[in-house]
Amino acid sequence: MPTPSMEDYIEQIYLLISNKGYARVSDIAEALEVHPSSVTKMVQKLDRESYLHYERYRGLVLTAKGKKIGKRLVDRHDLLERFLMIIGVDEDNIYADVEGIEHHLSWNSIDRIGDLVQYFEEYPERITELKLIQEKNEEETASQ
Numbered sequence: 001m002p003t004p005s006m007e008d009y010i011e012q013i014y015l016l017i018s019n020k021g022y023a024r025v026s027d028i029a030e031a032l033e034v035h036p037s038s039v040t041k042m043v044q045k046l047d048r049e050s051y052l053h054y055e056r057y058r059g060l061v062l063t064a065k066g067k068k069i070g071k072r073l074v075d076r077h078d079l080l081e082r083f084l085m086i087i088g089v090d091e092d093n094i095y096a097d098v099e100g101i102e103h104h105l106s107w108n109s110i111d112r113i114g115d116l117v118q119y120f121e122e123y124p125e126r127i128t129e130l131k132l133i134q135e136k137n138e139e140e141t142a143s144q
């Protein structure tokens with residue numbers, strides 16, 4: 001299994017390739033807010049562990065293994081964003097919070113959160129009920 005840091009790189013590389021068709025070291029460095037030399041080091045590690053290959057003209061190419069895990073990581077990120085959105089987390093906090101938790105949950109927890117998200121998406125009136133509880137709690141907090 002990739003480490004949390006490897007996961008961040010594979011996730012970003014997968015996103016860049018899906019969105020732009022390629023992933024350059026400079027783009028990865030910018031997206032992850034790290035130094036390009038750190039990217040080069042990690043890319044070599046990911047190459048050694050056969051998540052990707054560096055090809056002279058095409059640049060970084062994910063292997064089948066890299067693509068599979070990359071898609072899973074991007075889907076996990078999206079799911080957790082939907083989850084935080086549904087439970088009413090402020091939009092400004094969502095991205096950073098997902099980045100903070102995504103590597104630290106078991107796939108078991110991710111799958112069960114997936115069920116919960118599906119439940120709320122299939123019964124949107126439950127989201128309205130949850131909102132009422134939130135409003136009540138926020139009013140109580142505000143009046144304390």
Ligand SMILES: [Mn+2]
Nearest residue numbers: 011077099102
């Ligand atoms: Mn992420």
